[in-house]
Amino acid sequence: MRLIQLLAINTWREFLQWMAWRAFLITMVINQAVTPLLGLAVWSAALPGRTGISTYYVALLVVQLMTVSYEHHTFANGIYSGEVSHELLKPQPVVITTLGTNLALRIWHLLVGLPIIIVAGLIAPLSFELRLVLLAIPAVVLAAALRFLFTYLLALSAFWMQQAHGVVGFGESLIFLLGGTAAPVMLFPEQLRAVGEALPFRAMLGLPAEIAAGSLNGAQIVQGYAWQCIWLPVLALAAIIGWRRGVRRYTAVGG
Amino acid sequence: MALISVQGLTMTYQAPVRQAGLKAAVVSLFHREYRAINAVQGISFEVDAGEVVGFIGPNGAGKTTTLKMLSGILQPTSGEARVLGCVPWKREPVFLRQIAMIRGSQPIGGAGELTVLDALRFQQLLYEVSHSEFQRNVAELTEMLDLQPLLERQVRALSLGERMRAGLALALLYRPRVLFLDEPTLGLDVTAVRMLRRFVADYTRTTGATMLLTSHYMADVETLCKRIMLIDKGQLAYNGDLAGLAITNSPYKVVKVAVADEAQPDWSSFGEVVEAEEGKVALRVLRQEVPAVITRLLAELSIADLSVEEPPLESVIDQVFREGVVRCA
Missing domain, CATH: 3.30.70 (Alpha-Beta Plaits)
Incomplete structure (x- = not known):
């Protein structure tokens, strides 16, 4: 209960903080929206008349804005600047601040990105089914958790090197290529599709959009959720180990 | 009873080193060499409840490293320390709720776009300060630190002196029992320094808080501390009262x-x-x-x-550091 309260406090604080950077937020949202919109344009042209594709990419745009993670800017920069020392003195787990920033940024991305979503929805032919949209909501939550853990894990590399931005950038490229932005995983060649479905990148981004767009049957939805549930503890455990080792190194070499 | 107890505290950093030139740079990719930097070497001391102790030493002597270990930011290579009965580097919430560390170089961390009042409200929620206590403490701190003109201003827009005042208010809002002040007057003008010294003296007197202070300005130490510890090259050179330092070393x-x-x-x-x-x-x-x-x-x-x-404190301390005249009380 106290953790939830702390998370709410930190999210509130970071929401206020980012309100002051609204112009920067607009550029961030546009950056995040570009790739799903590009996918929408390219794949709508490649497969004309398929409403499923445009529905998928509009859903992907929403998922992208709701799962966006910038721990290489927020958390990793705090390690480089020594700001994390302030966090170590607070009577709360350090990750709470990072998570609060993450949630605040996602709320802002959704709010600022809403006009883009509406315009995309008006232009592209869509066919959403309420039942499937509701079915996709838990997948969005899990995807958001997975993407945070993945980015946070890569950002922890800042404890050992000065190039955490590059490490996270590489991870972002993998999400772009294998997560369903460059191409929907359902359109991958058959052998690659099996790999794409099993890797965590689709679980972080493409899966909720596929469910909402009606691209998956019941068994495939269950399988998708199963992969999310498998990757969640794996990434969580890796993040916990990474944090413990990182903070041990930080507290051993100087704050 | 000792509120801070330190036994053989040692901090050794492993700093990577290599010769100059391309060959040495390539070799270092495969075979990294490290040199041990002994920042703090087996220091031991105790600080009783309510004491205000000055921690003095030249740059690189180990003052800040010691303060960071005692506040839980750094984990020592060896040795033991207890602050308020807790091992600092375990960073248990019960410990962190009762201490504050204020660094003159960075008095406030976190969200710079928030106003000072927003930041105080965040501290209230983080440290679970009751509404009535919050109102009372803010009113008191506002008066003592002349905070009223700052409350509605954004933290990032404050001058260094204003940041220090706001930083003190944030740190003291939850009434910590132990204060670590690391160079609190660094870069402040004369008026701000006087105000800060007066405030810290009043605060420790009225609350009975224990304080460990590092400063390069002897006037800070003379004003605030009855007892000082001299640290040089990671080792304690003197631990005793101010008057005793002059008597025994000059x-x-x-x-x-x-x-x-x-x-x-x-x-x-x-x-x-x-x-x-x-x-x-x-x-x-x-x-x-x-x-x-x-x-x-x-x-x-x-x-x-x-x-x-008595001779000026600066000259006595300078003599101790230059000539290594050490007579612990």
């Missing part, structure tokens, strides 16, 4: 004399002249010779004013 006293007439005596026959201007002189005199010198001065000259003082 064999001299300073005798200041002003003559009533225009006499121009040979001052060097009384002691070493350290300062001289028309009709006034400051003499460095061996402690045991002070009574005899005063007797001679009074007998031989027409004296308008005479005082005997």
